[in-house]
Amino acid sequence: MEKELINKVKNGDRQAFKQLYDLHFDYAMRVATAVTKNQNTASDVVQETFIRVYKNIGDFDCDKAFKPWFYRILINECNRYLKKQAKVIPMEIDDKVKLEPQIDAHHFEEYEDLYDAIQSLDDTQRIPIVLKYLNDFTEMDIALALELNINTVKSRLFKGKRKLKELLLKIREA
Amino acid sequence: MKKDNFDKKVKDSFIEGTDYDPKLKDDIWNNIEKEIENEQSETINVPTRTRAKGKKKRGYRKVGMLASMAASLVLALTLVTTDTGSAFIDQVRQMFEPEKTVTEQIEGIENESDVSLHEGQAGYVIYFDKEMYSMIDVEGKDRIIFNEELPEIYPEVYMEISQTEESALNLATKMYEQLQQQYPKVLEVDEVEWPIESFVVHAVGGTGGYEWDDPVVRYYFFSNEQGGSFVVKQKYFLEAGEGHGARFEHMLEQFYMYDASEN
Numbered sequence: 001m002e003k004e005l006i007n008k009v010k011n012g013d014r015q016a017f018k019q020l021y022d023l024h025f026d027y028a029m030r031v032a033t034a035v036t037k038n039q040n041t042a043s044d045v046v047q048e049t050f051i052r053v054y055k056n057i058g059d060f061d062c063d064k065a066f067k068p069w070f071y072r073i074l075i076n077e078c079n080r081y082l083k084k085q086a087k088v089i090p091m092e093i094d095d096k097v098k099l100e101p102q103i104d105a106h107h108f109e110e111y112e113d114l115y116d117a118i119q120s121l122d123d124t125q126r127i128p129i130v131l132k133y134l135n136d137f138t139e140m141d142i143a144l145a146l147e148l149n150i151n152t153v154k155s156r157l158f159k160g161k162r163k164l165k166e167l168l169l170k171i172r173e174a
Numbered sequence: 175m176k177k178d179n180f181d182k183k184v185k186d187s188f189i190e191g192t193d194y195d196p197k198l199k200d201d202i203w204n205n206i207e208k209e210i211e212n213e214q215s216e217t218i219n220v221p222t223r224t225r226a227k228g229k230k231k232r233g234y235r236k237v238g239m240l241a242s243m244a245a246s247l248v249l250a251l252t253l254v255t256t257d258t259g260s261a262f263i264d265q266v267r268q269m270f271e272p273e274k275t276v277t278e279q280i281e282g283i284e285n286e287s288d289v290s291l292h293e294g295q296a297g298y299v300i301y302f303d304k305e306m307y308s309m310i311d312v313e314g315k316d317r318i319i320f321n322e323e324l325p326e327i328y329p330e331v332y333m334e335i336s337q338t339e340e341s342a343l344n345l346a347t348k349m350y351e352q353l354q355q356q357y358p359k360v361l362e363v364d365e366v367e368w369p370i371e372s373f374v375v376h377a378v379g380g381t382g383g384y385e386w387d388d389p390v391v392r393y394y395f396f397s398n399e400q401g402g403s404f405v406v407k408q409k410y411f412l413e414a415g416e417g418h419g420a421r422f423e424h425m426l427e428q429f430y431m432y433d434a435s436e437n
Contacts, residue, residue: 021206055213056284111186118187149324152325
């Protein structure tokens with residue numbers, strides 16, 4: 001069904017493009033938010049990603065899976081924005097999406113801690129984890145989206161998960 | 175924590191941590207529609223900007239022209255330079271932006287990449303993304319290598335640049351004959367304008383193009399404007415053609431020579 005939709009988009013069908021947008025917006029927005037850690041940036045990234053998809057859909061090979069292609073554009077856009085921001089002197093107002101540290105030692109907010117722990121991982125481990133868990137990507141999909149070989153992806157997921165468990169253990173012990 | 179339980183908790187934490195205002199969906203869609211409509215109306219007014227492919231071809235030529243203009247300008251500079259070699263190098267640096275954003279076609283997608291200026295030891299400068307690649311010295315040649323270490327199952331990936339005293343066409347012909355002894359598939363010497371005006375020889379090893387890990391070697395030979403030639407060797411594997419292979423081509427598009435003998 002998606003293939004049919006993509007063929008219609010290739011032929012300039014704006015309605016089909018809207019359907020494709022509806023199908024992928026939610027996870028695109030969540031992945032961009034998780035990767036950039038900033039909802040304003042994520043909005044810009046998602047907008048730019050769909051514009052790029054529309055412009056480049058002619059080059060997409062319909063015999064291949066759409067999701068890795070789409071997320072490769074999205075992750076590239078995230079990286080581009082992050083690089084740009086790294087060159088900008090940060091302002092005092094920080095609009096980063098982070099869960100407020102209202103962690104009461106007696107009321108352990110597990111999801112918040114888990115999310116914060118994930119966000120504290122290195123990008124090399126964090127981004128494959130975002131794609132795997134948020135988006136149910138297979139290791140092969142992650143490899144295609146991030147232009148990595150599958151063994152590297154496996155190793156990064158393994159190390160990321162191990163580190164995550166260690167971090168959670170520390171939080172609990174504290 | 176059991177595996178399934180842990181996985182579910184990670185997923186749930188993502189869902190919770192990345193929540194957003196549902197209004198955003200319509201707002202972003204409206205912006206996308208506006209942007210597409212603006213682009214399309216521009217296209218109607220300026221037909222030459224309609225198709226990315228046409229634009230790409232002109233772009234390459236323009237860059238090629240700019241490259242030769244810049245090279246000539248630098249060469250001209252050397253004639254009036256009486257300062258020391260380092261002062262000359264400073265002038266070369268001043269001629270080129272230390273960092274810039276370029277548009278590259280990687281795996282069928284136009285990407286914008288931030289690239290930085292790198293100075294080779296063989297009388298040239300080149301731009302590449304230092305977060306992905308580094309330049310090292312291998313037996314007197316500049317080798318641009320991938321920053322990430324690939325497992326052993328992957329054939330080598332690099333681009334090597336050197337300079338010799340022989341002419342480009344002679345070298346290309348000799349290399350073609352040499353590669354025929356070593357590789358099952360060798361394409362005849364071709365003359366190309368992009369990524370740089372040169373003679374090119376391309377060969378595929380292993381099964382000759384049927385396996386993902388067949389090694390690929392591509393040589394570019396072009397004049398160094400002093401009677402000799404630059405030799406650029408690209409090495410990667412079949413599956414990496416649209417990734418590393420394409421990136422090497424874009425690096426070469428951003429290659430600018432200068433007269434190192436004036437240093």
